[in-house]
Amino acid sequence: MKHLLSINDLSKSDAISILDTAQELARVSDGPMKKLPTLRGRTIVNLFAEDSTRTRISFEAAAKRLSADVINFSAKGSSISKGESLKDTAQTLQAMGADAVIIRHGASGAAQRLADSQWMSGSVINAGDGTHEHPSQALLDAFTIRKHLSKGGSDLSGLRVAIVGDVLHSRVARSNVLLLSMLGAQVVLVAPPTLLPVGVESWPCEISYDLDDVINSVDAVMMLRIQLERMNELFFPNAREYSRYFGLNSDRIRTLKQSAIVMHPGPMNRGLEITADAADGARSVIVEQVANGVSIRMAILYLLLAGSQEIGAAL
Amino acid sequence: MSLVLPAPDISRALTRISHEILERNAGSNAITLLGIPTRGAHLAKRIAEIISKIENLPIQVGTLDITLHRDDLRLRPPRALMPTMIPSLGVEGRNVILVDDVLFSGRTIRAALDALGEIGRPKSVQLAILVDRGHRELPIRADYVGKNIPTSISQSVIVHLTELDGVDEVLIEGSSE
Numbered sequence: 001m002k003h004l005l006s007i008n009d010l011s012k013s014d015a016i017s018i019l020d021t022a023q024e025l026a027r028v029s030d031g032p033m034k035k036l037p038t039l040r041g042r043t044i045v046n047l048f049a050e051d052s053t054r055t056r057i058s059f060e061a062a063a064k065r066l067s068a069d070v071i072n073f074s075a076k077g078s079s080i081s082k083g084e085s086l087k088d089t090a091q092t093l094q095a096m097g098a099d100a101v102i103i104r105h106g107a108s109g110a111a112q113r114l115a116d117s118q119w120m121s122g123s124v125i126n127a128g129d130g131t132h133e134h135p136s137q138a139l140l141d142a143f144t145i146r147k148h149l150s151k152g153g154s155d156l157s158g159l160r161v162a163i164v165g166d167v168l169h170s171r172v173a174r175s176n177v178l179l180l181s182m183l184g185a186q187v188v189l190v191a192p193p194t195l196l197p198v199g200v201e202s203w204p205c206e207i208s209y210d211l212d213d214v215i216n217s218v219d220a221v222m223m224l225r226i227q228l229e230r231m232n233e234l235f236f237p238n239a240r241e242y243s244r245y246f247g248l249n250s251d252r253i254r255t256l257k258q259s260a261i262v263m264h265p266g267p268m269n270r271g272l273e274i275t276a277d278a279a280d281g282a283r284s285v286i287v288e289q290v291a292n293g294v295s296i297r298m299a300i301l302y303l304l305l306a307g308s309q310e311i312g313a314a315l
Numbered sequence: 316m317s318l319v320l321p322a323p324d325i326s327r328a329l330t331r332i333s334h335e336i337l338e339r340n341a342g343s344n345a346i347t348l349l350g351i352p353t354r355g356a357h358l359a360k361r362i363a364e365i366i367s368k369i370e371n372l373p374i375q376v377g378t379l380d381i382t383l384h385r386d387d388l389r390l391r392p393p394r395a396l397m398p399t400m401i402p403s404l405g406v407e408g409r410n411v412i413l414v415d416d417v418l419f420s421g422r423t424i425r426a427a428l429d430a431l432g433e434i435g436r437p438k439s440v441q442l443a444i445l446v447d448r449g450h451r452e453l454p455i456r457a458d459y460v461g462k463n464i465p466t467s468i469s470q471s472v473i474v475h476l477t478e479l480d481g482v483d484e485v486l487i488e489g490s491s492e
Binding site: 017020021024025027028031032033035036037038302303304306307308 | 380383384388389390391392393394395396397398399429432433434435
């Protein structure tokens with residue numbers, strides 16, 4: 001495989017091989033010497049046309065731990081803000097000899113466009129495109145769930161995961177539904193009807209409008225960010241009402257299974273979709289998700305870039 | 316395909332190597348065995364069992380994956396990573412004995428030395444090998460050798476171990492011309 005654009009590009013065994021590779025690479029991050037020579041001499045460009053903290057830093061840390069050279073490129077302060085097209089940007093990166101481009105873009109399908117075009121020859125990794133997909137986030141979520149709950153199994157069979165909140169605008173939810181169900185987990189989306197996309201009935205998951213109905217039966221609950229910039233579009237009457245019906249608070253935490261974990265892809269709106277005590281409580285693995293993100297991204301970069309492209313990758 | 320080391324010979328070779336390791340390191344106090352996956356890891360475990368029987372002490376034994384340090388990564392499709400398990404006392408100040416099944420070009424061992432360097436600074440590093448088939452491409456030699464088997468470059472040496480293959484044997488495939 002050359003690119004990572006969508007979870008749909010992966011088979012179940014591909015996904016498990018990424019998780020297994022990340023598990024081995026996590027040991028490097030735990031060790032005293034956090035650097036490997038594996039990608040020495042490779043150039044990786046972080047092309048971020050949308051704001052990001054976690055994903056960009058995480059890919060940068062992953063690339064640097066594998067000794068690749070990293071060029072950061074964000075819309076603000078670059079020619080993108082002067083109106084340069086994706087094509088011209090891509091050709092510039094090609095001329096500089098980028099071996100891989102990690103792209104975050106507001107338009108759904110931007111990563112696919114870059115990969116299908118002849119504008120550049122390197123690998124393309126989708127770090128979030130519009131409301132479409134965010135595959136590396138789903139992989140790190142699956143990794144976190146597997147580590148805590150699968151009891152040594154290689155997949156997630158028998159586990160039930162709730163994804164709660166703004167599914168409509170969430171690329172994280174899309175990628176997670178595809179990946180978690182492929183790995184054998186039962187996924188249930190919980191949201192007000194206004195925040196579910198058209199066609200959601202055909203996704204491989206259940207749908208519920210009532211968080212209290214679902215919360216005591218799940219092994220992991222993943223809260224999605226309410227995008228404050230969309231609050232004035234009247235998807236729900238007001239923030240307090242949303243919080244009361246769909247927010248995770250300490251009362252709901254008490255009804256969770258004993259082993260259940262609380263997840264959030266970040267950035268959190270504390271007090272809206274999740275209260276501070278739920279976010280910082282013993283069940284929360286939110287900070288660990290960030291650490292796991294580095295291991296997963298190291299695995300992705302290793303599997304896409306370390307081997308020979310000509311022969312065709314094992315992934 | 317010809318059988319060059321049957322099961323009893325493998326067992327005798329491992330016993331001899333175990334005694335040599337003890338002799339050279341004046342006991343088992345400061346030794347740590349690290350097997351290179353997959354077959355080296357099983358051999359390391361077997362040597363550790365033999366030594367701990369002789370010494371009546373538990374032996375520090377683990378595995379060391381060298382994939383990320385290989386110099387031929389770019390020449391092949393990406394490889395799956397194997398587990399690295401460093402025993403409780405670490406490698407700092409220890410006499411580390413690397414264990415692998417076949418010594419050929421020496422490139423695996425070079426990668427292992429790099430991988431080891433990232434974990435710590437051992438007092439010494441020694442190498443135990445079941446079969447030395449020659450054709451070194453780097454200045455590397457083994458301290459403990461099960462058997463020297465001269466081969467031609469076109470032959471392959473195949474090691475089977477009970478843990479993985481159900482039988483202990485070393486075979487040579489291909490003609491010596």
